[in-house]
Amino acid sequence: MKSYLLTVFYIFFSFLSFNVNSEETPLTIAVSAESFPYQYKSEQGNPNGLLIDLWKEWSKVNNRKVEFKLLKWQPSLDAVKDGTADIHAGMAMTEERKSDFIFGPKIVNVTTHLYLHQSLANKNKIEQLAPYQIGIVKGSAHKGKLDGVGVKFSYKEFLSRSDLLNAAIKGEILVFAGMEGFLRKREREENVTSLYPLESRLVISEVNLHPVVRANNVKLLQKIKNGFNRIPNTRIEQLQQHWLGNESRASGISIALVKDNNPYSDIGADGLPHGMLVDMWRSWGQKVGKDVNFIFFDAPDGREALQNGQVEIALSNTSSDELPESLMHSWRLFNVKHRFFAYKKPLKKMQDINNLSVGVLSTSNYLEIIKRQFPKITITEFNSIQEMIQSSENNEIRGFIAPAAWAQHQLLKLKVWADFFQEPNIEYVDAVHSLIQEKNIGLNYSIIDAGQDRERFLTDWEIKFDPDLTL
Structure with a gap:
């Protein structure tokens, strides 16, 4: 009987102990609200970023609840120091x-840079920046790293990254330190990157980010370390690819372009890619430090190559509503004017097209506009301009609507320029976007809309080929 009672008590207290462990108080993790894309506050006011997703994975794998505490940078450090947070997400x-702290295992590697104002473009060594005050976020690691360079710098501290960037835009500082990363708001990014070109930045150092606890909390640190060891490496790589595009960064970016698409993209007689889009993407690659490779496809096949992972960027003039859920527009490159080309004789007046049979490209997004504008028109869809030229010559259609510069090039190439008349009053505009996989948020934010470069390219290429390109 005594043995039976002991067994009952043992089972009872074991069950009680299990319940206590399963109801452990959630761990509180201090998170920076402005260190995008690693840890930041989303538009909805929630913690987000690579480190947050890593900690959510840690929580799931280890069956231990966590709560995030969003703070500015210095207060996020102070929260761990004073015990109002158990862990810092990563520093x-x-x-x-x-x-003050003990550091856990490395969870991500980042590069830190000095960003130089465009007026300092001739400075290519950190030592040359000694006369300039360097903007840093209070409590960041940049000061310690720069002090180790052996140059006596002066600093201006800001309470938040937003305050620092505002000062940089206003010209209150000409140099500031920051981690490799991207700005969440496109307008802010355009302002900063136009004034502080990425190609002018100087590397401070490579740094690892670690989870951190108070200096005396060795037991918790060991739990953190064991917990991260349980997360499969493949899962960590997936999250890094999602937020940082690391896989792309290591191997270069592959971009799908359309063959025989002059003046935008084509393979020249030398077997190399040529055209405005080639020049534009190469310039972008130099700006953000990425190798760029081009793979040529027929127009519809580029999107399929993107979906199956053969390339990381394709081009699209399709509206966002018509895209598969797995794809998204990332960067509007430019607008292209499409015009009607009449075969053999011009139209007497614009409305004459209303009773004609007209060819259009199947990828065009203005078909419904044409039908509303000209209700009696007969529209036939084609996969290429060459097909529409051939159909016109066979008298199957009266002419076609196509990108003006591309069509002109094809007509000249086929030596039928004199047979077609461009109608400038019948015109539609398509926006050409870069297209990426929706899951690749890191690549999305690294595709930087460098407004000044884009304007320069358009100006240069207007002079060369296409007076109908617009921003």
């Missing part, structure tokens, strides 16, 4: 911080 290791 760089410095000698100064070792007195």
Whole structure:
């Protein structure tokens, strides 16, 4: 009987112990509200970013609840120091911080840079920046890393990254330190990158981000380390690819272009890619430090190559509503004017097209506009301009609507330019976008809309080939 009672008590207290463990108080994790894309506050006010997703994965794998505490940078460090947070989501290791914190395993590697105002474009060594005040976020690791360079710099501290960037835009500082990353708001990114070109930035150092606890909390740190060891490497790589595009960054970016699409893209007699889009993407690659490769497809096949992972960027003039859920528009490159080309004789007046049979490209997004404008028109869809030229010559259609510069090039190439008349009053505009996989948020934010470069390209190419390109 005594043995039976002992067994009952053992089972009872074991069950009680299990319940206590399963109802453990959630771990509180301090998170920076402005370190995009690693840790930041979303538009909805929620914690988001690579480190947040890694900690959510840690929570799931280890069956331990976590709560995130969004703070500015210095307060996020203070929260761990004073015990209002158990863990910091991730920070760089410095000698100064070792007195207050103990550091867990590396969870992500980042590059830190000095960003130089365009007026300092002739400065290509960190030592040359000694006369300039360097903007840093209060409590960041940049000061410690720069002090280790051996140059005596002066600093201007800001409470938040937003404050720092506002000062940079206003010209209150000409140099600032920051992690490799992207700005969440496109307008802010355009302002900053136009004033502080990425190709002018100087590397400070490569740093690892670590989870951090208070200096005396060795037991919790061991739990954190064991917990991260349980997360499969493949899952960590998926999250890094999602937020940072690391896979693309390592191997270069492959871009799908359309063959025989002069003056935008084509393979020249030398076997190399040529055209405005080739020049534009190469310039972008130099700007953000990525190798760019071009793979040529027939127009419809580029999107399929993107969906199956053969390339990372394709081009699209399709509206966002018509895209598959897995794809998204990332960067509007330019607008292209499409015009009607009449075969053999011009139209006497614009409305004459209303009773004609007309060819259009199947990828055009203005078909419904044409039908509303000319209710009696007969529209036939084609896959290429060459097909529409041939159909016109066979008297199957009266002419076709197509991108003006592309059509002119094809007519000249086929030596039938004199047989077609361009009607400038019948005109439609298509926006050409870069297209990426929706899951690749890191690549999305690294595709930087460098407004000044885009305007320069359009100006240069207007002079060369296409007076109908617009922003």
